[in-house]
Amino acid sequence: MNPYKTLAEPILAAYHGLAPEDLDFGPPPKLEVGDVALRTFVAAKKANMKPADFAADISVRVDFGSRVISVTPAGPYLNFRLNRGVFAREMLSAILSEREHFGSGGSGAGKTLLIEHTSINPNASPHVGRARNAMYGDSLTRLFRFEGYDADVHYYVNDIGRQIGLLVLHAANIQDMVFDEVLDAYVEANARAERDPEFAEKGYELLAKMEEGDPETAQRFHDVTELCLKGQLEVLGRLGIAYDQFDRESKYLKDSRLDEVLEALRKNDAVFTDEEDRLVVDLSKIGHKRDEGRYFVLMRANGSSMYGFRDLAYTIDKMEKGADVNLWVLGEDHKLYAEQLTLILRAAGKVAPEPTYYAHILLKEGRMSTREGKVVLLSDFLDEAASRAAEKVERQCTDLSPEERGAIAEKVAISAVRFAILRVSPNKNVIFDWESSLSFTGDTGPYVQYSCARINSILRKFGEVPGELHGEIPLDHDSEWTLMTKLASFPDTVASALERRNIAPIAQFALDTARFFTTFYHDCPVLMAETEEQRTARAQLCAATLRTLTNALGILGIEALERM
RNA sequence: GCGCCCGUAGCUCAGUCGGAUAGAGCAACGGCCUUCUAAGCCGUGGGUCGGGGGUUCGAAUCCCUCCGGGCGCGCCA
Numbered sequence: 001m002n003p004y005k006t007l008a009e010p011i012l013a014a015y016h017g018l019a020p021e022d023l024d025f026g027p028p029p030k031l032e033v034g035d036v037a038l039r040t041f042v043a044a045k046k047a048n049m050k051p052a053d054f055a056a057d058i059s060v061r062v063d064f065g066s067r068v069i070s071v072t073p074a075g076p077y078l079n080f081r082l083n084r085g086v087f088a089r090e091m092l093s094a095i096l097s098e099r100e101h102f103g104s105g106g107s108g109a110g111k112t113l114l115i116e117h118t119s120i121n122p123n124a125s126p127h128v129g130r131a132r133n134a135m136y137g138d139s140l141t142r143l144f145r146f147e148g149y150d151a152d153v154h155y156y157v158n159d160i161g162r163q164i165g166l167l168v169l170h171a172a173n174i175q176d177m178v179f180d181e182v183l184d185a186y187v188e189a190n191a192r193a194e195r196d197p198e199f200a201e202k203g204y205e206l207l208a209k210m211e212e213g214d215p216e217t218a219q220r221f222h223d224v225t226e227l228c229l230k231g232q233l234e235v236l237g238r239l240g241i242a243y244d245q246f247d248r249e250s251k252y253l254k255d256s257r258l259d260e261v262l263e264a265l266r267k268n269d270a271v272f273t274d275e276e277d278r279l280v281v282d283l284s285k286i287g288h289k290r291d292e293g294r295y296f297v298l299m300r301a302n303g304s305s306m307y308g309f310r311d312l313a314y315t316i317d318k319m320e321k322g323a324d325v326n327l328w329v330l331g332e333d334h335k336l337y338a339e340q341l342t343l344i345l346r347a348a349g350k351v352a353p354e355p356t357y358y359a360h361i362l363l364k365e366g367r368m369s370t371r372e373g374k375v376v377l378l379s380d381f382l383d384e385a386a387s388r389a390a391e392k393v394e395r396q397c398t399d400l401s402p403e404e405r406g407a408i409a410e411k412v413a414i415s416a417v418r419f420a421i422l423r424v425s426p427n428k429n430v431i432f433d434w435e436s437s438l439s440f441t442g443d444t445g446p447y448v449q450y451s452c453a454r455i456n457s458i459l460r461k462f463g464e465v466p467g468e469l470h471g472e473i474p475l476d477h478d479s480e481w482t483l484m485t486k487l488a489s490f491p492d493t494v495a496s497a498l499e500r501r502n503i504a505p506i507a508q509f510a511l512d513t514a515r516f517f518t519t520f521y522h523d524c525p526v527l528m529a530e531t532e533e534q535r536t537a538r539a540q541l542c543a544a545t546l547r548t549l550t551n552a553l554g555i556l557g558i559e560a561l562e563r564m
Numbered sequence: 565g566c567g568c569c570c571g572u573a574g575c576u577c578a579g580u581c582g583g584a585u586a587g588a589g590c591a592a593c594g595g596c597c598u599u600c601u602a603a604g605c606c607g608u609g610g611g612u613c614g615g616g617g618g619u620u621c622g623a624a625u626c627c628c629u630c631c632g633g634g635c636g637c638g639c640c641a
Contacts, residue, residue, distance in 0.1 A: 029584050039583060041621090051621090076621095077584065121641065161641055204639090249641095278639055292566055292637040300639045307641045335568060336636050359569065359634070367634085392603070412603085424577065427569055429634055435590090436576055440603050442589040443577075450603050458600050508578060511588080518604065527600050542600095564603075 003087045003488055004036055006067060007080065011043075014062045018043055027485070031478050034072065034079030035485075041076060051076030084481055085472025088537070091488045095544040096467045103490040103551050105498075108149030114323035115141050116353070118236065118243070119156040122228035123163050124183040126235055127375035128421075128432055129361040129368040135421050135557070136358050137329040138241040139503040142555045144325070147498055152323065155243040156314060159225040160210055160250050161307060163371075165203040166193050168220050175223055179231030180379075182224075187373040208304045211253055221250070235379045239414055240557045247314060253305065255313035264348035277301035283340055286347040293336045296344070308337070312344060319351055326353035327501070331360060332427075356501045358426035368432075376432060385413035385438050392440060397563065408564050412446050415558040419445030422556055423507035443511055445558050448549060451514040451521075452560035455546040458526050458539070465543045466536060473537045479523040480541060483516040487548045494555075503556065510552040517545050 004025035012018055028037035044054035055073040064071065070081040095102045117137020120130050141151050158164075163186070170189035171177065177185065193200040210217045229246070236242075265271040270285035279299035288294055298309040319326060330338055335357060342352035360367055368375045390409040397405050420437035424430050440446040459465065475484065486509075493509045526542060529535040550560040 024583090026583095033584085037584085041583070075584075119641095158641060163641070274638080276639075280638065290566065290637085295638045297638055302639090304639090306639065311641090332569065332635050334636090334641095337641095339568095357569085362634075371640090396601085396603075420576095425570095428577085429570070431576085433576075439590075442603095444589085444603085446603055447589090450601080454601055454604090461600065504578085508588095511578090515588080521600075522605055525600065563601085 003082075003091060003485065007036065007038075007064065010062050010064055011058060014058075015043075015047055018046055022046055028077075028079055031482070033074065035082040035084065035481065036080045038078040038080070039076065040078060044076070083472070084476040085474060088473040088475040088480075088484060089469045089471065091484050092473065092540050092544050093469050095487060095547055096465075096469075096540065099547060100551065102547055103494045104146050104148060105491060105495050106148050107498075108144060108147040111149050111324040112322075113141070113144045113149040113151040113325045113327065114154065114318055114321055114353075115144075115151060115327040115329065116154040116156055116318065117141075117327075117329035118241070119158065120232055121158045121161070121163055121370075122225040122232065123167055124186045124228065124370050125180060126232050126378045127368050127370060128378055128381050129375070131236075131239070131378045131381075132358055132361050132421055132426075132430075133329055133331060134236055134241050135239065135418055136426055136503060137327075138239075139418075139422055139506075139555060139557055140327060140329065140356070140501060142557060143494070143497060143503065143506070146494065146551070146555055149325070152245065152321070153243045154245045154247055154318065156311075157225060157229060157246050157248045158307070159221060159248050160207065160253070160310075162203055162207060163190075164221055164224060165206040165210070166190065166200075168217075168224055169199070169202055169206060171224075174220075174227065177227070179227060179234075182228055182231070183370070183373065183375075183377070186370065190371045204300075204302070204304070208302055210250075211304050218250070235382070238382055238410075239378075239418060247317070249307075249310050249314065252310045252313035252317070255310075255317075257316050258309065258313050261312055261316075261344065261348040261350075265344070268347055270347065271298075281340075281344060283343055286343050288340070288343055293340065296340050308341065311341065315341060315345065315353065316350060318353065319345075328353040328355045330355050330357050332357045333360070356426070359429045361421075361430045361432050363432055381437075382413060382417060384434070385417050386410055388438055389413040389416070389440070389446075393564070400563065408561060411559050411561060412440065412449065412564060415445030415449055415553075416440055417445075418557050419448070419507060422503050423511070425504045426502060445553075445556070446564075448510045448514040448553060449558070449561045449564060451517050452546060452549055452553075453562065453564045454521060455517070455542045455549075456562045458542055459546070461527055462535075462539045462542075465539045469540065473540075474531070474534045475537050475541060477520075477524055479516070479520040480538070483513070483520045483545060484541065486513050486516050487544055490548050490552065497555075506552055506555050510549060510556065513545065513549055513552070517549075 008020050008023045022043040024039040025036055028034045040051045040055045044051040047054055052075050055076055055078040058078055059071045059073045067083050067086055068080055069083055072079045118134040120126050141153055145151050166189040167186055171185040210221055268285050270282050272280055274280050278297050278301055281296040283296055284294050297306050299305050338355040345352045386409055389412040393405045393409045416438055493505055497505045526538040529538055553560050
């Protein structure tokens with residue numbers, strides 16, 4: 001599929017001692033210079049020649065056959081002018097025959113992925129910051145599934161803990177509340193605990209009662225968290241995010257596997273009871289290098305367990321399922337925590353999951369905080385996106401039924417929201433801005449969808465596109481070539497995204513492809529092409545582009561639209 | 565203070581396992597709908613790649629250092 005591989009063979013045959021990876025092929029800075037460029041720095045060194053001399057030497061010594069029209073040295077570079085028709089056939093054939101698998105390396109066949117993401121505290125409606133975890137995790141899952149992995153998506157439900165206790169105490173009538181009211185109750189409960197130590201103390205008491213297994217308390221905790229979880233899943237579901245397993249934290253309160261861990265820690269002399277009667281791990285005994293973050297508390301003086309203690313049991317549970325890849329999507333604030341957990345697990349002779357971090361989405365005023373109510377709710381964000389999209393669709397798609405228009409508007413809204421968040425590298429902070437994240441023009445999801453709608457429009461009028469290609473395909477216009485080589489690079493993009501556990505390159509790829517398609521669209525008429533062969537070839541290029549974009553958007557969790 | 569991440573155009577971001585004149589979008593200005601969807605296209609202006617050192621034939625990319633921002637560092641989860 002990589003169109004450059006076939007150029008390497010005659011060079012390798014002519015010069016001994018060169019390996020394929022020494023030949024650094026890539027796109028030239030401008031198409032006027034050539035279709036493909038070879039950087040000779042590495043290979044020249046091996047051949048014991050100056051780069052410029054080596055480039056010149058290749059150009060006179062090597063015969064590339066009919067696939068190459070001309071080879072021109074330019075200093076240390078060697079520029080190839082290709083027989084584009086031949087390359088076009090090979091690239092388009094691959095895309096049109098591999099279809100929904102085009103781009104997948106297939107390396108996940110027979111392998112499994114266990115991924116935990118989102119895991120929002122069930123105490124309120126999710127905000128945009130949390131959504132980065134959910135979207136990033138969901139798209140990673142889609143990426144691995146695309147590669148052939150059998151994925152199992154886990155959601156850890158933090159159904160115990162202080163925050164739930166306070167909520168239960170404060171909102172006695174929780175069963176009568178609707179989900180959207182819970183956030184206010186949660187904010188009030190925290191404010192109250194802040195100024196009223198007695199109330200806060202009651203929260204801990206309730207927590208202890210819960211852990212002792214008091215059935216009535218357990219029921220109340222369950223009711224609150226169930227209401228919240230359902231509400232959260234509804235909002236996330238709108239974005240196309242779904243889970244296979246919900247693991248309730250309360251299930252891991254008394255887990256026998258923790259005894260093993262404690263045993264191992266004791267052997268390392270790494271666990272002790274401190275002056276305030278808490279059970280604490282000294283991580284410096286098991287590999288932690290610095291003083292900061294050295295201590296890790298497992299249990300409070302009253303015997304109730306800390307989050308991390310339960311999470312140890314949960315993590316062991318996940319790992320015992322034996323997946324080939326175990327991913328754990330975490331905000332960057334969890335970095336030290338994950339390292340601490342990993343050290344403890346290792347000390348106990350267990351393996352830890354592979355964490356993948358993302359930086360926070362910030363408001364201009366600072367970090368979002370559910371506890372303080374300083375948030376942009378995901379549902380509000382989606383509603384606003386949907387209403388803006390609906391307005392646009394009303395004006396644009398007058399020939400469609402209201403139902404069809406509504407469906408399109410929702411899909412455009414989701415596309416704008418998901419794309420805006422996923423296209424940024426996960427290790428970068430994002431300053432949340434309504435306008436830029438809800439834009440439908442420029443570098444956006446809707447722009448990519450719009451390209452798909454245009455292709456669909458052409459293909460509807462064209463009819464059946466032949467899947468077979470023979471001989472030299474008459475696609476030699478620069479904008480056809482640029483588009484085609486971009487499509488051909490999709491497998492490499494997917495491979496790199498998988499390796500780096502980064503979705504952003506996929507979004508960038510979709511954007512570039514859509515842009516190159518649009519240039520082609522303006523330069524090269526499809527239906528009104530000059531010859532029948534050209535008409536067919538361009539329709540095939542359209543079909544290949546749509547196929548590739550659909551696959552890329554699929555990883556992003558965005559639907560390619562027929563019309564918009 | 566210590567550790568990790570980030571700093572590229574007025575704004576939001578690509579590009580970072582070193583390679584030819586640093587790329588998009590938004591915003592600004594000027595054009596383009598009797599030809600496949602104007603959510604579009606073409607053009608103009610806009611950059612000390614945070615500062616300074618170093619390594620290299622070659623640095624936005626690697627190393628050191630300083631500055632600025634984010635995150636974390638013993639009974640939140």
